[in-house]
Amino acid sequence: MINQHELLTTAARLLVDVHCVVVFTGAGVSAESGVGTFRDALTGLWSRFDPQQLASQEGFAADPGLVWRWYIERLTTIENARPNRGHEALAAMEKIIPEFVLVTQNVDDLHERAGNRHVLHLHGHIGRFRCNGCGAAYSLRAGDREALMPPCCTICTGYVRPAVVWFGEMLPEQELFEAWGAAERCDVMLVVGASGVVYPAAQLPAVAQRHGACIIEVNLEESALSELADITLIGPSGEILPRLLDAMYACEAKSAFR
Numbered sequence: 001m002i003n004q005h006e007l008l009t010t011a012a013r014l015l016v017d018v019h020c021v022v023v024f025t026g027a028g029v030s031a032e033s034g035v036g037t038f039r040d041a042l043t044g045l046w047s048r049f050d051p052q053q054l055a056s057q058e059g060f061a062a063d064p065g066l067v068w069r070w071y072i073e074r075l076t077t078i079e080n081a082r083p084n085r086g087h088e089a090l091a092a093m094e095k096i097i098p099e100f101v102l103v104t105q106n107v108d109d110l111h112e113r114a115g116n117r118h119v120l121h122l123h124g125h126i127g128r129f130r131c132n133g134c135g136a137a138y139s140l141r142a143g144d145r146e147a148l149m150p151p152c153c154t155i156c157t158g159y160v161r162p163a164v165v166w167f168g169e170m171l172p173e174q175e176l177f178e179a180w181g182a183a184e185r186c187d188v189m190l191v192v193g194a195s196g197v198v199y200p201a202a203q204l205p206a207v208a209q210r211h212g213a214c215i216i217e218v219n220l221e222e223s224a225l226s227e228l229a230d231i232t233l234i235g236p237s238g239e240i241l242p243r244l245l246d247a248m249y250a251c252e253a254k255s256a257f258r
């Protein structure tokens with residue numbers, strides 16, 4: 001039975017030896033920053049709602065005020081959160097891997113705040129806003145956060161909404177194109193805190209594997225992507241990723257003395 005230390009060292013050796021690495025993150029990477037994963041984003045008073053309902057045109061049309069308040073509450077949590085040690089490890093990895101592409105399903109900005117410079121957001125940004133009708137970009141004004149209803153667009157009177165991708169909506173073309181291309185050319189894909197149930201984003205690890213990449217997974221538990229993984233490191237990403245980074249530094253130091 002291979003122990004986790006050996007798995008981690010093997011994973012580190014892989015990440016140090018190759019040229020192109022894609023990191024694919026889901027809500028799990030932000031969990032230790034206190035940002036609920038999509039499944040448990042509905043804790044407490046939200047628990048009686050279905051996130052797939054709230055994060056949709058139908059949900060917004062049915063109750064724009066409820067959806068608006070859900071997003072403002074999530075945005076406030078994210079603004080008060082800090083990147084965790086897992087985010088920081090990924091920012092450090094970007095500095096030592098020749099070609100590093102970070103693709104995230106997350107709508108928070110914790111990767112950027114940890115120092116990653118080029119992040120592909122497949123599901124948008126919770127801190128950005130646009131009109132649901134004509135698409136015009138908006139910034140929050142005084143009072144919008146406390147309002148019971150979303151602001152109205154000054155151009156077409158549509159409701160303003162967060163610039164995230166709702167269920168049934170297309171993913172941003174440019175980001176998806178870049179992410180798909182990176183998955184096709186990478187040597188290793190590191191999948192962190194993703195349940196692998198939301199498509200088409202969840203197809204990326206299979207795309208990478210089909211093109212010959214090794215898949216390394218970091219998750220609290222088995223996920224829908226685990227059967228694709230060559231190495232699965234079970235544990236909180238805020239602990240596993242810093243250990244993986246240290247093992248990468250150790251590999252680099254060793255090869256420097258060869």
Ligand code: BV8
Nearest residue numbers: 026027028037038039105167168193194195198199220237
């Ligand atoms: C679309 C933004 C089509 C909003 C989100 C096949 C192909 C294409 C589409 C579909 C398809 N099958 C079904 C569909 C439809 C649908 C879909 O995938 N449904 C699922 C539920 C079956 N997909 C869509 O609707 C997509 N659009 O396909 O359009 C189209 C075609 C033509 C014309 C028009 C349209 C749009 C999907 C995007 C939805 N928006 N987010 C918001 O955030 O409010 S998705 C949202 O849920 C998140 O962004 C995230 O992507 C997803 C949840 O996934 P995770 O991030 O993995 O989070 P989750 O909570 O699930 O899991 C957390 C994981 O972390 C767990 O594994 C856990 O164990 C782990 N973890 C927890 N703590 C830690 C940890 N790991 C490590 N350390 C820890 N500490």
Ligand code: ZN
Nearest residue numbers: 131134153156
């Ligand atoms: Zn408008």
